[in-house]
Amino acid sequence: MEQFGKTAGFRGAAENQYVHGSPGPFMSSEVKGGRRAQLEHTGLRPGWTTGACATAATTAAYAALLTGEFPDPVTITLPKGQTPSFALAVEELDDGHAMAGVVKDAGDDPDVTHGALVRVTVRLLPAGSGVVFRAGPGVGTVTRAGLPLPVGEPAVNPVPRQMMRDHVAEVAARHGAPGDVEITVSVDDGEEIARSTWNPRLGILGGLSILGTTGIVVPYSCSAWIDSIRRGVDVARAAGRTHVAGCTGSTSEKTVVAEYGLPEDALLDMGDFAGAVLKYIRRHPVDRLTICGGFAKLSKLAAGHLDLHSARSQVDKGFLAELARRGGADEALAAEVADANTGLAALQSCLAAGVPLGDLVAATARDEALAVLRGAPVVVDVICIDRAGAVVGRSAPA
Numbered sequence: 561m562e563q564f565g566k567t568a569g570f571r572g573a574a575e576n577q578y579v580h581g582s583p584g585p586f587m588s589s590e591v592k593g594g595r596r597a598q599l600e601h602t603g604l605r606p607g608w609t610t611g612a613c614a615t616a617a618t619t620a621a622y623a624a625l626l627t628g629e630f631p632d633p634v635t636i637t638l639p640k641g642q643t644p645s646f647a648l649a650v651e652e653l654d655d656g657h658a659m660a661g662v663v664k665d666a667g668d669d670p671d672v673t674h675g676a677l678v679r680v681t682v683r684l685l686p687a688g689s690g691v692v693f694r695a696g697p698g699v700g701t702v703t704r705a706g707l708p709l710p711v712g713e714p715a716v717n718p719v720p721r722q723m724m725r726d727h728v729a730e731v732a733a734r735h736g737a738p739g740d741v742e743i744t745v746s747v748d749d750g751e752e753i754a755r756s757t758w759n760p761r762l763g764i765l766g767g768l769s770i771l772g773t774t775g776i777v778v779p780y781s782c783s784a785w786i787d788s789i790r791r792g793v794d795v796a797r798a799a800g801r802t803h804v805a806g807c808t809g810s811t812s813e814k815t816v817v818a819e820y821g822l823p824e825d826a827l828l829d830m831g832d833f834a835g836a837v838l839k840y841i842r843r844h845p846v847d848r849l850t851i852c853g854g855f856a857k858l859s860k861l862a863a864g865h866l867d868l869h870s871a872r873s874q875v876d877k878g879f880l881a882e883l884a885r886r887g888g889a890d891e892a893l894a895a896e897v898a899d900a901n902t903g904l905a906a907l908q909s910c911l912a913a914g915v916p917l918g919d920l921v922a923a924t925a926r927d928e929a930l931a932v933l934r935g936a937p938v939v940v941d942v943i944c945i946d947r948a949g950a951v952v953g954r955s956a957p958a
Contacts, residue, residue, distance in 0.1 A: 604667065604668040604669075605667040605668045606667045606668075606669075606776050606777060607664070607665045607666035607667030607668075607669055607671070607674070607776070607777040608644065608646075608664060608665055608666070608667075608775060608776065608777060609720070609771055609772025609774075609775055609776065609777055610664060610673055610676070610678055610720070610747070610768065610769075610770045610771055610772065611716075611717065611719060611720030611723060611770050611771055611772030611775060612636065612638060612644070612646075612720075612723070612772055612775035612776070613646065613662040613663075613664045613678040614662075614678050614680055614716070614720055614724065614745050614770050615636050615720065615723040615724050615727055615775070616634050616636050616644075616646035616660075616662050617634075617646075617648075617660040617661055617662045617678055617679060617680035618660075618680045618682060618724045618727060618728065618743055619631070619634050619636055619727045619728075619731060620632065620634040620648055620651070620660040621651075621658040621659055621660040621680050621681065621682040622658070622682045622727075622728055622731050622732075622741060623731050623735075624651070624653050624658040624660065625653070625657070625658045625682055625684060625741075626731065626732075626735045626737055627735065628653070630648060630651045630653070630658075630660060632647065632648045632651070633645040633646055633647050633648070634646055634648065634660075636723070636727060636775075637726075637727075638723075638774060638775035638776065639719065639723070639773070639774055639775060640774055640775075640810075642775070642776070644775075646662045647662070648660050648661065648662065649661045649662060649663045649677055650677070650679065656683055656684060657681055657682065657683040657684075658681070658682050659679055659680065659681040659682075660679070660680060661677050661678060661679040661680070662677075662678050663675060663676070663677050663678075664676050664677075664678055666777045667777055669777050671777055672753055672756045672757060673747070673753060673768060676747050676748060676749065676750065676753060676768075677747065677748040678745070678746075678747055678770075679696065679745070679746040679747070679748070680743060680744065680745050680746070681696065681743075681744040681746070682741050682742070682743055682744075683741060683742040683744075684740070684741060685740040685741055685742055686740060687738045687740055688738075688740065689740040689742075690740060691724070691725050691728055691739070691740070691741055691743060692741070692742045692743070693713070693714050693716050693721060693724075693742075693743050693744075693745070694714055694742060694743065694744040694745070695714030695715065695716070695744070695745065695766065695767070696744040696745055696746030697746045697747075697748075697750065697751070697767070698746050698747035698748060698749060698750020698751055698753075698754075698766075698767040698768060699714055699715060699716070699745050699746055699747055699750055699766070699767045699768060699769075699770060700714070700715040700750075700754060700759055700764035700765055700766045700767040700768060700769060701713070701714055701715060701764070701765055701766050702714075702715055702763065702764055703763040703764070703765050704762065704763025704901045705901055705905055706762075706900060706901035706902035706904050706905025706906075706908075707762065707763070707764070707901075707902060707904070708904075708947050714745065715759070715764045715767070715768070715769040715770065716745055716769075716770040717769060717770060717771050717772070718947075719772060719773045720770050720771065720772055723775070724743055728741055728743075745770055747767060747768050750767035750768040751766060751767045753767075753768060754766075754767050754768045757769075762901065762902065763901060773809070773810060773811060774810050785831055785833060785836075786833055786836040788829070789828055789829075789830065789833060789836045789837055789840065790836075790840050792827075792828045792829070793828065793837075793840050793841060793844055793846075794844070795825055796825055796826050796828070796846065797844060797846060799825050799826075801823070801825065801826040801846065802846055802847040802848060803820065803822060803826060803846065803847060803848040803849075803850070804822075804826045804827070804828055804841075804846050804848075804849055804850075805820070805822055805826060805827055805828065805849070805850040805851070805852055806828045806830035806834065806837040806849065806850070806851045806852070807827060807828065807829060807830055807852050807853065808830055808831060808832070808852070808853030808854060808857055808858075808868070809829075809831070809853070809854075811854075811945065811947075811948075811949045812852040812853045812854070812943075812945055812949075813827055813829070813852075814949060815852055815943060815945050815949050815951065816850055816852045816943065819850075819943065819951075820850065830851070830853075832857075832867055832868040832869040832872075833866075833867065833868075834851065834861050834865075834866050834867075834868055834929075835866025835867060835932065837849075837851075838866070838929055838932040838933055839932065841933065841936065841938060842932065842933050842934060842936045842938075843936075845936045845937050845938050846938060847937075847938070847939060848938065848939045848940075848941075848957070849929070849938050849939070849940050849941075850940075850941050850942070850943065851925065851926075851929060851940065851941075851942045851943070852942070852943040852944075852945065853868075853944070853945070854944070854945060854946070854947065855903055855904065855907050855918055855921060855944040855945065855946060855952050855953060856875050856902065856903030856904060858921060858922065858925045858942060858944050859875055859876070859879070859880060859903055859921045859925075860873045860874070860875060860876075861925040861928055861929070861942075862879075862883075862921045862922075862924035862925040862928060863876050863879045863928075864928055866932065875902070875903040877897060877898045877899070877900055877903075877906060878898050880897050880898070880900075880903065880906045880917065880921070881894040881895070881897040881898040881906075882894075883917060883920045883921060883924065884897045884906075884910055884915050884917050884920075886920060887910070887915045887916050887917060887919075887920050888914075888915055889910065889913065889915045893909060893910070893913050893915065896909050897909055897910065897917075904946065904947070907946075907952060911952070916953070917953070918944045918952035918953020918954075919953045919954060919955070920953070921944055921953050922941075922942040922943065922944050922953040922954050922955040923942070923955040923956070925942045925944075925955070926940050926941060926942040926955040926958060927958075929942070930958065939957045939958065940955075940957065940958060941954065941955050941956065941957040941958070942954065942955045943955075
């Protein structure tokens with residue numbers, strides 16, 4: 561799920577398909593269990609993030625600046641190596657700038673940006689300027705601390721920025737250009753769409769965020785997702801796996817693989833449904849369960865929430881402040897945590913003061929998980945990570 565809102569709204573998204581007849585992002589005839597098989601089992605069609613759409617538009621616009629022609633469709637490479645091809649919805653070429661636009665297709669996900677037109681305007685800059693990002697109409701600007709971008713920056717997240725930089729560099733190398741450009745990202749009606757997201761509350765003003773860590777929107781359906789979690793547990797047990805991991809996404813999945821070397825069929829794409837994992841494993845135990853996810857998301861589990869979706873549970877900064885006090889925070893730091901813009905900002909304040917808030921959240925989340933398991937013979941540990949995948953908190957197994 562990328563930008564989940566109150567209504568999805570279809571705006572005539574074009575079908576953006578994989579090129580060369582390659583399989584969809586989660587399809588594999590060889591994998592019988594784990595994240596990809598679990599996602600395939602949902603029967604839902606995945607889509608593309610705003611970051612992937614912006615990268616495709618950037619690539620087409622920059623190529624047009626250098627050659628006079630827009631590649632259409634335009635093919636990009638996603639962080640995990642997939643090579644989708646996108647049709648251009650709009651294009652414009654003038655002296656010194658080019659604009660291309662892609663209509664976002666979110667697949668079967670009720671994503672509020674489904675059908676939105678993502679436009680990118682690329683302008684040439686003097687050699688040595690590098691790649692500069694600007695927020696156009698419908699893209700927000702960061703106005704509060706605690707987000708992965710500094711205050712004042714356009715809300716184009718780090719992974720989409722890197723994708724755009726990489727593709728600019730590839731196009732520049734192909735045509736012998738220096739690759740110094742200004743990239744302005746816009747979303748038609750983005751400011752209106754953003755009212756259905758958490759952006760205004762987080763201090764991202766003026767429009768949407770350009771998001772995505774894999775380029776792919778994972779389709780969301782409560783019943784299908786929970787059923788796929790159960791299927792994943794069944795497959796792991798049938799394969800004789802004694803240690804499984806419930807992961808909130810692809811970054812946490814990479815973390816547990818690096819930590820424990822778990823095979824793919826021991827990985828459960830938990831998403832926001834921590835309760836579904838715990839309740840099913842309570843009835844169908846395995847020897848060990850690792851829960852891994854973002855610090856803020858797992859702080860919700862620590863506070864007793866079993867559905868971690870932002871539409872149904874929020875980070876409780878007052879709860880985090882109380883945990884910080886238990887870890888030795890004075891009242892000034894506790895007040896700073898309680899008033900933090902985001903869970904990440906609260907964590908950063910505690911890290912700077914030497915208070916192990918990440919470990920405290922992990923241990924408390926583990927205890928909440930054990931309470932849901934109700935004495936089932938399962939050893940549980942919890943790992944909290946930041947947005948880059950670095951471990952910021954962990955519990956002992958219990």
